[in-house]
Amino acid sequence: MSAEERFRALHRDTYADLLRFVERRVPPDEAEDIVSTVFMTAWRRLAELPEDARPWLFAVARRTMANQTRGWLRRKALDVRLGGRDSHVPDGSAFSAARIDLERAWRSLSAADREVLALVAFDGLTSEQAATVLNCRRSAFAMRLARARKRLQAALDPAAPSLQLKEMNA
Amino acid sequence: MNDLDQLKDLDPARGREPSAMEWTRSEAFIERVMAGPAPRSHARRWLTAGAVAVAAGAVAAVAVPALVPGVAEKAVASWTAAPTARTGDQVLPQARACAAGDVGGVTSANAADVLLAEQRGDATLLIMKKAGVIVECLLVDEDQAASMGLIDADAVIAPPAGTVNLETMSSLGDGDGQWSNIVGLVGPQVTAVEVKLGNGTVVQASVKAGWWAAWWPGPEGGEVDTLTVTVHAGDRTTSHLPSELP
Structure with a gap:
């Protein structure tokens, strides 16, 4: 070729x-x-x-x-924009409330946490690939991801600080 | 649904596909790019000991023997940010060891073949001619070399005055034995080149006979733009990311 x-x-x-x-x-x-x-x-x-x-x-x-x-x-992290604002969500529905909570939790995170989460959740990268993007070791990325997920969970549900995180397949 | 799946709802590019017009514009752009300067034709990297020759032309990169375990650590431990310049005569044993390696073909060396030689602690870095090919060697003891083919000697074209190019950069090894190198050509009037790493370390590169080169402990040579290259030419100083260098 x-x-x-x-x-x-x-x-x-x-x-x-x-x-x-x-x-x-x-x-x-x-x-x-x-x-x-x-x-x-x-x-x-x-x-x-x-x-x-x-x-x-x-x-x-x-x-x-x-x-x-x-x-x-x-700034150290490249911030990620928030999407889906034009998606149609029925007012007052349970889904709408969950979405608002999720947006609020997302906004409460640091740009660095958002970047780490976005590489996996939005960009669909594995930890290994995301580590390449951030020029760090895979183990360092995995640790940053785990911490970011904990903070996201804490922001979603402040009353349950020790929520179990499901294992990620990536 | 786990937390990461939930987050997908917030993806600002969810369901976004480029339009036909965007595809057309982007395809036209890459056709224009390809009509410009050709890409670098050789993937040049250090190879580890025991690698089988993968020669696909004179500039294939094969390093035998490479720096063996323990030797890279020794080189890294004694490393200095500023090099000591060496002459061809001073490094003749190392030049002969480099010449005897497979990279660029086995030759015998004389002092005039050495284009650039520097010492940082226990390690000697050489850029030298070998049968029409320019190679780079890093040696700790005379028989512990890592080497890499750089370019055919007749393909060397000096960059414009006051500028440098980047022929290659890479990293090898891991942990305490991991190190990086960077090599390029210099144009007339370039007096000094420095490499600044993300951690603030400033590595003084060697500049001689139309080449600049440096090596240092760490992974940056294998990463995308985690260092900057500063070029001094007279009273003019310019800084570049590697991706910006021709």
């Missing part, structure tokens, strides 16, 4: 995921430029791309967003 064919295949396989990854973190009108920058970097470093390229691309995207987003450099 030529370099061009390999790069087209990479684009075909990862563009949608990469666009979603970026749009979760910056306004949609900034996402296209960032995605383009990531693919430009990937072309220049095609020979260095690991077989599992998606976390590598996400790591480059995260760095690119860090450089392009004003004021971001002073």
Whole structure:
């Protein structure tokens, strides 16, 4: 396979995921430029791309967003936007109340906790892949994820501080 | 439903698929990118001891013997942020050991083959010519080398004045024996290059004969942009992330 064919295949396989990854973190009108920058970097470093390229691309995207987003450099975590505001939820339903609680709990977390949770819950990465994105060891990521989940549970249900967390499959 | 499943409801990109127009624009963009400079053609990395030759051209990277267990720790323990420059004559035993390795083909070395040589504690880093190929070697004792093919000698093109490029960076090993390297070409007028790591450590790179190089304990060489490269050229200083370097 030529370099061009390999790069087209990479684009075909990862563009949608990469666009979603970026749009979760910056306004949609900034996402296209960032995605383009990531693919430009990937072309220049095609020979260095690991077989599992998606976390590598996400790591480059995260760095690119860090450089392009004003004021971001002073913060350690890249914050994640909240979605689903336009989804139709019947007022007053149990589902609506649970959703409001979840949003409130999410907002009460630190940006660092939100980033760790989002890599798994939104971006669908395994701990190993998420660790690549954050440039940390898998064990360090697993610890940060466990702590973030505990704080999320505590925020959802302050009366039950020692809630058992279900094991994650990732 | 566990907590992570619940969170999926909050995903701002849930159900988001690129439109046909977005696909078209992005595909057109990557076609334009591919019409520009070609990507680096060689994946260059240190290989560990016992690796079987995977030669696919003159610049295949094969390191035998690599730094064996205990030797990398010794190199790391004695490491210094500032290197001591060495001449080809001073490192001739190490150059011969590097020349005798498989990477770039077995040759015999003389002092003139050594383009850049530096000492940090117990470790000697060399960039040298081997039968038309430029290779990098890191040696602790004369027979404990890790080596990597860099580029065909006739493919070396100096970067514009006052700038540097990045030929490769990587990391090898883990734990107390993990170390990283970074290598590139320098243009005229570049007087010094520094590597600043995320933990604040500033590594002074060696600059000689059109090359710059450094190594240090830690994983940063295998990561994406967790260091910055500062280039001094006269009174001009510029800093770059690795991904920004040509």
